[in-house]
Amino acid sequence: MISIKNIRDNPQLVQDSVVKKGYEGSIVEINSIDKKYRLITKNLEESRAKKNVVSQQVAESKRNGFNADDKIAEMKKLGESIKSLEEELNIIKNHLKIKLYEIPNLPHVSVPDGESEKDNVTIREWGLKPDFDFQVKTHQDLGRELKLIDFERGAKISGSGFPLYTGQGAKLERMLINSMIDHHIDKYDFSEIFPPVLILEESMRTTGQLPKFKEDMYLSELDNLYLAPTAEVPVTNIHRDEIILESDLPINYVAYSPCFRRESGSYGKDTRGLLRLHQFNKVEMVKFVKPEDSYAALEELVLQAESILQLLGLTYRVIELCSGDLSFSAAKCYDIEIWSPGEKQWLEVSSCSNFEDFQSRRGKIRYRSAVDKKVNLLHTLNGSGLATPRLMVALLETYQTKSGSIIFSDSAAEFLGMKEIK
C-alpha cells in the first residue's frame, strides 16, 4: 500500500507513476473519496467530543446526587447521530481501503521506464555459454535417461506441473536446498526459518498477493487458507503488527519452502519439463531494514543470490526490470537468469526486490528509532536464493557429457556434495 498522504499531496504524480505499472484506476477518484472520509471523520469526532463532555457532566451530577435527566436525554440523541455517522464512515472507509489495496507500488526513480520485458536492462553477465562437441540433450532427456525426474508419474499423482524427483534426482534436489540454506547462513548473516505454508488471507494481503492475485493461488476453501506461492509470504509476516527495536535491524532470514502456483495466466508458455511448475522448491531470503539502508541491501541481496551461481559455475546475467515489468508490490527489482544450453534460452531463477514500505504499511511492520524513539515503517526486501527447478535444468544441461552422464565441476561438486550422476 502506498501512503494516503502521498495521494493527497501529489495525486497527479502518483497517477503518472502507477500508470507505468499498468494501474487502470483513478487516483483522483480515490482522492475525492478520501476527502469525503475526512469530512465525515471530522463531524463524527466533534459529536464524540461533545458526548465525552456531557458524559462527564452526567457522572459528576450522579456523584453529587443531582438529577441528570435532561443531560441523559441529550446524550441519547447524540448517541443516535453518532451511530448513523459511524455507519456512513464505515462504508466509506471500506470503500477507500479496497481502492488503496489495489494500487501498485510506485517504481523507484532509478527504475528504467518501459512497457514490457523487452525494455529490461542487462546489468551484468557472468560466465560464458558453454560449447559442446556433441549433440546436447535437454534436461528432459537427461532426466528421463538417468531416472532423475518422472514427469508421467508426477502427473499421475497430482496432474501436470508436479514433478516427481527420483533417485539421484531427488538427492540432487535435496542437496541443492540444503547447500543453499547453509551457504546463506555460513557465508552471510542469515537466520534460518522453516515456515508454515498454509497461509491466512491477512498474511497474503501484507505481501500483496491479495486482493489482486487471488486466482494465482491455491486455496483450501473449507479453511480459507492459501498455499504459499513463495516463502516471502510467511517469512515477511513473521513481524506483521510488530514494532522492532532499531538495534535489532537489519533482520535477515533465509527459509526453504515448497511454492505453489496455479499459473493460471500462462497456459502453454514454457511448460516443457521443469520450466514452469505448479509446485516447486525455493530458498528465499527476506530482509527487514531501515528505510535509508534498503537500496544498499538490495544490491547486497543480488550479490548474495549470485554467489551461489558462481559456486555452481552456471552462466548467468542480472537484469534490471523496467517499470512496466515490475511486480505489483516492488519498487525496484533485479532478476537473475541462467543459461540453459539445452533450451538455448535464459531462465529466471531469482527475483530480488525492494518493496520499500509497501508491504510494511500493509502489515504494520515497524521499528522504533534508537535516536528519537519514534515508530516508523521499515523496508522489506526479498530475493530467491534460489528456485531449484531451473537450477536443475541448467546444472544437468551444463554438466552433461558425451556419454550421457553428468559430471559437475569441482566447485559445484563441493557445493552439492555430489560429483557425478550416471
Place this chain on the structure above:
RNA sequence: GGAGAGGUGGCCGAGCGGCUGAAGGCGCUCCCCUGCUAAGGGAGUAAUGGGUUUAUAGCCUAUUCGAGGGUUCGAAUCCCUCUCUCUCCA
C-alpha cells in the same frame, strides 16, 4: 471433541459500570548525588487517525485494554459470537 483459566502499554501486572489511557513494578531516556564500580534521589516514557502548522515540532481532538457485535445516557469492566494461549479430560 469435552471442561476450565486467561489474552490490558516495550515487558510483567492491577483494575471488574462514570473520578482509569489505564495503579504498581521492570526496562528505557534525561537530571542530581556518589572521584571508578555498585547503590541512591527526582522527572519523563503508547500507538494510530483527523484538524492546525513550513513541519514526522508544538497544540487541539478522536479512537484503541485479543477481534467483532450487543446492553447502557456512559463499558477495560456486563452479555453474545469468534479467535489465540495455557491447564485438565477424552
